[in-house]
Structures are given as C-alpha cells and as structure tokens.
Amino acid sequence: MQRDYLSASAINLFITCPTSFYLKYVLGLDTDETDLTYANYGTLVHNINENIANGDYFFVEDAIDEYVAGFPSTGMPMDNYFDEGIEGIKKHWEFCESPDIDIIGAEVKFNIKPFDDILPFLGFIDLVYINKNGDLVVRDYKTGKPYDENKIMNQIQPYFYSEACLHLFGQLPKYFEFQFPRFDEVRTVVIDEEFMEFNRLKLKGIWKQIENMTLKANWNPFFCEHFCSCRTSCPLWQNKKGGR
Numbered sequence: 242m243q244r245d246y247l248s249a250s251a252i253n254l255f256i257t258c259p260t261s262f263y264l265k266y267v268l269g270l271d272t273d274e275t276d277l278t279y280a281n282y283g284t285l286v287h288n289i290n291e292n293i294a295n296g297d298y299f300f301v302e303d304a305i306d307e308y309v310a311g312f313p314s315t316g317m318p319m320d321n322y323f324d325e326g327i328e329g330i331k332k333h334w335e336f337c338e339s340p341d342i343d344i345i346g347a348e349v350k351f352n353i354k355p356f357d358d359i360l361p362f363l364g365f366i367d368l369v370y371i372n373k374n375g376d377l378v379v380r381d382y383k384t385g386k387p388y389d390e391n392k393i394m395n396q397i398q399p400y401f402y403s404e405a406c407l408h409l410f411g412q413l414p415k416y417f418e419f420q421f422p423r424f425d426e427v428r429t430v431v432i433d434e435e436f437m438e439f440n441r442l443k444l445k446g447i448w449k450q451i452e453n454m455t456l457k458a459n460w461n462p463f464f465c466e467h468f469c470s471c472r473t474s475c476p477l478w479q480n481k482k483g484g485r
C-alpha cells in the first residue's frame with residue numbers, strides 16, 4: 242500500500258472497482274485527469290456547512306454570500322445546483338440553530354486502529370450531534386441525489402464512522418444520517434451491535450481480498466470515463482479502448 246491508513250473513500254473505491262483501488266492505492270498510479278467539478282462543489286458546500294455548525298457566521302446571509310462567491314470556481318454551470326445549494330444552506334442553518342439538537346463537533350477527525358491486522362482508519366466526520374432524545378447521531382453530507390436502499394446498504398461510511406465514534410466518545414451513535422442538502426432529504430441507518438458485527442466481517446473480507454489481490458475490474462462507463470484516475474493503466478480500459 243502507498244498509504245499507511247484506510248479511508249472510507251478508499252474502501253468505497255474498492256467496492257466500486259477493486260482494480261481501480263489496486264492501481265491507485267497499492268501501485269500509486271493516480272495519473273489520469275478526472276472530472277473535479279462535483280468534488281469542487283462538494284468541498285464548497287462541506288466547508289460552508291462546517292462553518293455554520295461551528296457558528297462562524299453571524300447571519301445565514303453571510304454563509305450564502307460565501308457560497309455565491311465560491312460557486313463560479315467550482316466549474317459547475319449556473320443550473321439547478323446553484324439554487325438548490327442556497328436552499329440547502331438555509332436548511333442546514335435552521336437545523337444547526339435548532340434548540341432540539343446539541344452539536345458535538347463538525348469535521349471531527351479520527352485516526353483509530355480497531356484491528357491489529359488491518360491498517361488504521363483515518364477520516365473526518367461531517368457532523369456529530371445529540372438529538373432531542375439524547376441519542377448520539379452522525380451526519381454525512383452528500384451533494385448528489387438521494388441514495389436508494391440498495392446504495393445505502395453498500396456504503397461503508399455508516400460502519401466506518403460509527404467505529405470512530407466508539408473510539409472517540411466511548412459509544413456507538415444510535416443513527417447515521419446521509420443528508421442530501423440540495424434535496425432537503427435524509428436517509429437514516431440505525432446503528433446497533435448486529436450492524437457493527439456484520440460490517441466488521443465485511444471489512445475483514447475486503448481486507449483479505451486486498452491482501453490476496455483477488456481483484457476484479459468493474460466496468461462502469463460513466464465512472465471509468467470521469468472518475469477513475471488510473472484508467473489508462475487498467476487492462477480492461479486498454480482493451481475496450483483498443484489499446485494494448
């Protein structure tokens with residue numbers, strides 16, 4: 242491995258395409274241009290949401306001004322993303338100002354080692370808060386479309402960040418929320434011991450595949466073309482594109 246830690250995005254890349262993970266994280270091939278527009282937009286929204294949660298603005302208009310000023314540099318066209326982003330900021334402001342929640346932290350960093358034989362987990366949790374019932378809740382912002390049930394089940398973040406909470410706060414969150422600010426929707430995953438045990442086994446299985454290099458390539462034309470940063474090193478890509 243080129244890195245000495247695991248991140249949720251690295252594991253998600255493995256789930257999306259093991260070959261891409263291998264080329265990027267094991268061989269360190271990260272050479273091809275990818276479409277950064279969505280990532281830039283996501284970073285802008287995440288930064289503003291973090292500042293709101295930390296109480297860094299006096300008024301919601303200050304947050305909106307920062308968003309409007311930063312939007313052109315993301316490369317996004319002035320389409321529905323722009324307006325939906327403003328609505329998302331207003332909703333997030335209302336949420337963070339609500340007397341029903343108690344914010345524990347925003348962009349909470351973790352660097353933990355739950356397993357002796359697997360690399361440490363490193364990452365940042367978008368938001369940790371206590372809800373009105375006193376439950377610990379983790380929230381992750383997603384600037385894309387709301388996930389369906391199947392996609393939620395395939396995500397590693399609910400497990401990954403819950404393991405982090407256990408180490409940071411001595412308890413599991415009761416809920417993990419994917420929040421989709423552009424659509425004002427939330428998808429909730431209930432976290433319990435059964436969920437954690439299932440996902441620990443799943444992660445160990447993934448790690449074993451990484452160690453044994455039992456890798457396959459998952460062809461997804463949109464992902465391969467726009468987001469795989471090592472596609473020109475991929476045998477399947479070369480084959481489909483008529484290369485070597």
Ligand code: SF4
Pocket residue numbers: 258260261264458459460461464465469471472473475476477478
């Ligand atoms: S080009 Fe596609 S199939 Fe090949 S490594 Fe990248 S994501 Fe996987």
